[in-house]
Structures are given as C-alpha cells and as structure tokens.
Amino acid sequence: xxxxxxxxxxxxxxxxxxxxxxxxxxxxxxxxxxxxxxxxxxxxxxxxxxxxxxxxxxxxxxxxxxxxxxxxxxxxxxxxxxxxxxxxxxxxxxxxxxxxxxxxxxxxxxxxxxxxxxxxxxxxxxxxxxxxxxxxxxxxxx
Numbered sequence: 001x002x003x004x005x006x007x008x009x010x011x012x013x014x015x016x017x018x019x020x021x022x023x024x025x026x027x028x029x030x031x032x033x034x035x036x037x038x039x040x041x042x043x044x045x046x047x048x049x050x051x052x053x054x055x056x057x058x059x060x061x062x063x064x065x066x067x068x069x070x071x072x073x074x075x076x077x078x079x080x081x082x083x084x085x086x087x088x089x090x091x092x093x094x095x096x097x098x099x100x101x102x103x104x105x106x107x108x109x110x111x112x113x114x115x116x117x118x119x120x121x122x123x124x125x126x127x128x129x130x131x132x133x134x135x136x137x138x139x140x141x142x
Contacts, residue, residue: 013075013131015075018126019127020074022123023078023081024072024074026126027071027074028067028071030067030084031068031070031071034067035064038060038064039064042058045057066080078131082132085123085124088120091117092114096110096113096114096117100114
C-alpha cells in the first residue's frame with residue numbers, strides 16, 4: 001500500500017501510482033458520465049442547433065470518447081486531462097466566480113455547470129506536472 005505514494009520508474013516512468021489511479025478514475029468518469037450525457041444530447045437532439053451549442057456538445061463528445069484511451073494509457077493522455085482542467089478552471093474563474101461573488105450564481109443557468117466543473121479542481125494536485133512539462137512542454141532531445 002505504501003508503494004502507491006512512491007515514484008514508480010518501472011511501470012509509470014517515475015510517476016507515483018496514486019497519480020495514475022486518480023487520473024484513471026477521472027478519465028473513466030469523463031468517458032462514462034460525460035460521454036453518456038453528451039452522446040445522448042447529440043443523438044436525441046431534434047430541431048435547429050445553435051452553432052456554439054453544437055460545437056460545445058461536439059467537443060464534449062470528442063473528449064469524452066477520447067478519455068477511454070486515458071483509462072489504460074494514462075500518461076500519453078495527460079494533455080487531454082490538462083485541457084479539461086484548464087478550460088473548466090477558466091470557465092469557473094471568468095463566469096462562475098463573478099456570479100458567486102455577486103450572489104447571483106444560485107438558481108442561475110450557469111449553476112449546473114459550476115457544480116459539475118468544480119470537481120475538475122480535485123484532479124489538479126494529481127496531475128504529474130513535472131512529467132507533463134518534461135514530456136509535453138519542454139521535451140529533452142534524445
């Protein structure tokens with residue numbers, strides 16, 4: 001049990017297994033929960049789409065579907081996890097926070113998304129940031 005908090009160089013390129021397991025749960029939740037909701041909306045939508053709303057649902061279907069890969073190939077899918085955390089954090093800061101401060105978030109249209117997006121913040125400490133920067137931002141030449 002103690003080994004889940006120690007870097008695992010054999011299986012996870014020096015990333016702690018706890019990080020991998022939490023990220024796998026995150027990817028699984030995205031795949032199953034968001035995937036179900038997004039695919040249901042796309043497949044059952046009748047009528048005329050608002051183009052921005054259509055793009056939003058299409059993006060959510062795409063990343064929810066791609067999240068399946070993150071369940072078993074977690075480190076290669078870190079950019080998707082970072083993308084999800086980043087855009088949700090931006091939305092929370094730019095949209096939800098001002099509404100919350102002005103005491104108008106409750107019972108507003110953005111409240112449901114705020115309640116969903118706030119959970120993305122939990123995964124931030126579990127993203128292996130050193131691994132992410134070394135492999136995706138500033139990769140060393142071999």
